[in-house]
Amino acid sequence: MGGKPVTVGFVGVGRWANVLAEAVQRSNQLTVGGCYARSSERREEFAQKYGCRAFPSLEALLEDPGIEAVVVVTPNNAHAEVIEAAAAHGKPVFVEKPIANTLADAVRIKRACEKAKIPLAVGHSARRLKGIRRIKAMLDSGDLGDLVLVETNFSNDRAWDLKPGQWRFYRDENPGGPLIQLGVHHVDTLHYLGGPIDRVQAFVKRLYTPAEVEDVAAVICEFSRGPLAYIGSAWVTPGVFWVRVYGTKTVATYSLDFRWWARANLADRHSQLVVEDPGKANPEEVPLEQGDMFVEELEDFAQVVRMGGKPEVGLEEGIAVVAVAEAALRSAQTGQVQPVQPLFREFGVQ
């Protein structure tokens, strides 16, 4: 890109804010200029760690002319409020996935951004993993044949440690548990690989976590263009991340060693893409170069801030993901297949 790096202010200073701030440090296109969190102790700690200013209020951060854009890493159910404030100050927003917990909140965000004419990018980073990029290229080139079925799973064991008082503990603040926290990554990847999703069925339930939130989800989807998809997500098992794409010509299986998920500059090296080749004796491993999905999504955002245009994963993509998650939760509640389109209409998105 060249030119002066975009100075971003972090709203939220938790674990994931650190992951993204480290990604900012790996880039010469962005720099951490400030942070805000309710706890003065924690924001001071973050400010010291990343050499930035700790602002005493969200308002102060947003008003500061040195902060060009904000990175929103608050609990999901605070996204709408923070983004409305950022929009009111004309500050572009990068928000960690999901854009919001609910379509109602997502629509608030959409209206605020459109009214203020600010760009918004959503941190659905998974589509940037080199193995996923490669699968997309294989679909586009025809090497996979026509798309038949996509299967995905993103699980980890975080629900064991949930404590009362943490937002992730509660069903209201974290509806769907692993589905809205982990599974949503795959929803975006499904959209990326197969296009819009028409209909959803799901079981989402609590099995073992001491929290009140759900800890396992199984979702099946029908793409508008016909093929089917599955998303599994559990919160009480060892971490796994994988995607399997069935084409009429071959089957491609991607898996990422979950322990490297948060270290995006090493994650591709700890990934594997294997393609079944019916003509050969054994599946073939496809070599993957090392990228950095967090740096790439942040630089895509910085580019939009500087030069305009649309981020790869913006409002539309972020809202489409929440609609599928909400459709899954409805299906789990009603026991009926949930079409996605009526939800958009219900919430006035389209």
Place this chain on the structure above:
Amino acid sequence: MGGKPVTVGFVGVGRWANVLAEAVQRSNQLTVGGCYARSSERREEFAQKYGCRAFPSLEALLEDPGIEAVVVVTPNNAHAEVIEAAAAHGKPVFVEKPIANTLADAVRIKRACEKAKIPLAVGHSARRLKGIRRIKAMLDSGDLGDLVLVETNFSNDRAWDLKPGQWRFYRDENPGGPLIQLGVHHVDTLHYLGGPIDRVQAFVKRLYTPAEVEDVAAVICEFSRGPLAYIGSAWVTPGVFWVRVYGTKTVATYSLDFRWWARANLADRHSQLVVEDPGKANPEEVPLEQGDMFVEELEDFAQVVRMGGKPEVGLEEGIAVVAVAEAALRSAQTGQVQPVQPLFREFGVQ
């Protein structure tokens, strides 16, 4: 077992009859004594190949006192009629999976067998694969922890070659396509690993096959004891067979190189069982001994014929599988979650 081998007569002489007849030849507990198929040419060929008598009619085969039991390898929708005839002659039955295409047929079979007091075994061989046996042992011993989620897929490319006139071509004769042909194996494996299934949701549809039958299915299930499961099955992709079991302690992934599926005496050697060990750097491959799932299921049957008792996969297990498949098809048609129990009541099974 010892003693004289059980002399079986094959009803049906197609591809799978050959697979099972070869398995009989690998065993000293059974022997092929005869066969019947409508085509005199094809039954003579089979008789010559396996050194047995070609009977001119089903009746003649069933009446022959030298034929102690029958192996039914006809099209699925002929199972009920053939088994009723076998039962009328008091001949024990081994029937290839599924026991029938429909619960209505499965109930006919159940009534006939119970009335005649003949044993019946169903060829759900997949649970006998060494990797599946090992996963079951890990569940029973607690090494996997509590069961959270099971994911499975059995797919191949057979729907490309379907021709009008073949029973598999038609939706009526082959409802659900890959689900009733391939996915049912995993339904039995799910029952084996996780117990009865309460509720089912599914998409089952035709995408690309020139036949009228469906060619892709995505099914999600809820076990009575709580955990969830997924079954994927396509008929227009390269062959794959895999099972992934998520426990609270670890995740076990089993896969079989599909090209070895029909060669059961080599299949385990072409399988892989990998267990994630969160405490270690890399997933661990569990060595598997070589078994022979087809010989083992046939010898289990032979043992029941000689000594009484119940086969591991009998009437009850076979019917439970069809009920889940039928629930999946209903869900795909109605767009509603389909509980399994009402189907049993509807068809008078319980």
